[in-house]
Amino acid sequence: MTGERTERRLAAVLAADVAGYSRLMGSDEVGTLEALKAHRREVIDPAISSHRGRIVKTTGDGMLVEFASAVDAVACAMDVQEKMAERSESFTPVISFRIGINVGDIIIDGDDIFGDGVNVAARVESESEPGGVCLSDDAYRQVRGKTNFTFDDLGERSLKNIDRRVRLYAVRTASSPIGDAKSPAEASRPLALPDKPSIAVLPFQNMSGDPEQEYFADGMVEDIITGLSRLTMLFVIARNSSFAYKGKAVDIKVVGRELGVRYVLEGSVRKSGNRLRITGQLIDTITGVHIWADRFDGGVEDLFELQDQVTARVVGAIWPKLEHAEIERSRRKPTENLRAYDYYLRAISYLYKFEKEANEQALEQLHLAIDLDPGFALAYAQAANSYSQRKAMRWTADQASEAGEAVQLAWKALNLVKDDHAVLAHCGMTLAFVGGHLEQGAAYLAKGTDINPNFAPGWYWRGWVQLYLGEAGAVDFFNRAIRLSPLDSRIVIAHAGLAYCHFFAGQYVEALSWAKTALRESPKYVSALRVAMASHALLGNLVEAKAAFAQAMELDPRQRIANIRDSPFRRDEDVSKLAEGFRLVGMPE
DSSP, X not given: OOOOOOEEEEEEEEEEEETTHHHHHHHOHHHHHHHHHHHIIIIIHHHHHHTTEEEEXXXXXXXXXXXXXXXXXXXHHHHHHHHHHHHTTTOSSOOOEEEEXXXXXXXXXXXXXXXXXXXXXXXHHHHSOXXXXXXXXXXXXXXXXXXXXXXXXXXXXXXXXOSSEEEEEEEEETTSOGGGSOOHHHHHSOOOOXXXXXXXXXXXXXXXXXXXXXXXXXXXXXXXXXXXXXXXXXEEOOHHHHGGGTTSOOOHXXXXXXXXXXXXXXXXXXXXXTEEEEEEEEEETTXXXXXXXXXXXXXXXXXXXXXXXXXXXXXXXXXXXXXXXXXXXXXXXXXXOHHHHHHHHHHHHHHTTOOHHHHHHHHHHHHHHHHHOTTOHHHHHHHHHHHHHHHHTTOXXXXXHXXXXXXXXXXXXXXXXXXXXXXXXXXXXXXXXXXXXXXXXXXXXXXXXXXXXXXXXHHHHHHHHHHHHTOXXXXXXXXXXXXXXXXXXXXXXXXXXXXXXXXXXXOHHHHHHHHHHHHHHOTTOHHHHHHHHHHHHHHTOHHHHHHHHHHHHHHXXXXXXXXXXXSSOOOHHHHHHHHHHHXXXXXXX
């Protein structure tokens, strides 16, 4: 009996799927399918055809494509991802593909293909970032030097059900400057897990059908984060880094790598009249396994109790032997007045916008909350914090008057509570930065981070006050904040702080590097522009220094060298070094 000869050939195999497909379908099944069909029809299928590929098969959220040339496969993949990125602003929901490419021996069976070459491609795809393209080492060897793309070595990886480690490469366009954004290698390099249980709480979906209730869902999640962060045996990612994923389809394993956490909590909130429903699910980011999922129902008046139930379930699942006393420490209510709490949540949503008008609206809402509950310490503290924001962003109209109001609010909050980490941090920074009371501010900030070592703003504000005082420790504080909140848009505050640390130490190249990091995220951050222009000036880069100076003066024409004497920097040598850099660029005396 003679067996049929198995047909084989060498091919480039492209595997693609939709990141977070199950979650997208769960939230909007019809919209997701319609968007996916449009992307296939208008982008993906035409790209495959133009690059001489053959669609072998499709699944609900993915496809397998064969190419005779690895160069064609890579060109097609990058064409698709660039066009998908352009379409992300006009399509809802936003769909991101992960693409993996391998070159290997495949088995032909009719129109289908099988074999190790296919299996590796599928596993390489699962290692790709959403919106990214990843190659195996075999594919990389075929395209090296033959395209205009740049390839970042991601190192060897152990791939599921593959009996050997495979070196992977991430693809980016050559026009993407390495210094201007995270390379795929940097983005995919996982942060080391802390030495204690670590968690990120992602923004919950607002299922109320009313966009106006978004602030309520966000505020509730922030309270859960705060409750968890009070447990000193946990490592809890700060609110703003978790909220970097808001409105995006996410891959939980990618979130775990980007934030350096073992667990992720996600869920939804539905508020209908006086009824509330909270759903939550806790996921292990390494295995992707759901540890628990549950639903919590009650009235609006039961809000804090429902939050406690979610927090307790998370803690119990992560660390069943936590002492009851530690869990109780997480149950701290900001106010018993739900109307005051509602005003407070609205105010916080305004403060996070970092806009002048929104800042003023936040102050109005906070004063309404205080009127309803004169004992609402956190509302006083956030009102004081709003004046810190005004000064930092140079929105202050009457500096002396606003400083007096800010300090008064801070003292009211501190007189109401003595051991709330957020009150201590907000008020400590206000006293130091707005009021000029550096030692008092430093003491309150130190107490706040002792009580809650997971509160990232406490660490970067503490770093700035140490910097103002000219004392050691600022670099460590800034780095601690960055680890707690790596994706926070406000972490530019820590980046700029590190720039000043290096500048005052005479390390102008390092200072410039950190200033550029801050400016990539926040191009109008005047403080970062100032240290960038001074660093350029003292390095002899006068053209670049004057360009930064012109940009800074456009944002704040009131800048003068004499004003440095009014800054919080305590050491004369620090003030003199800034003045030297500013004179070199022509800042008026």
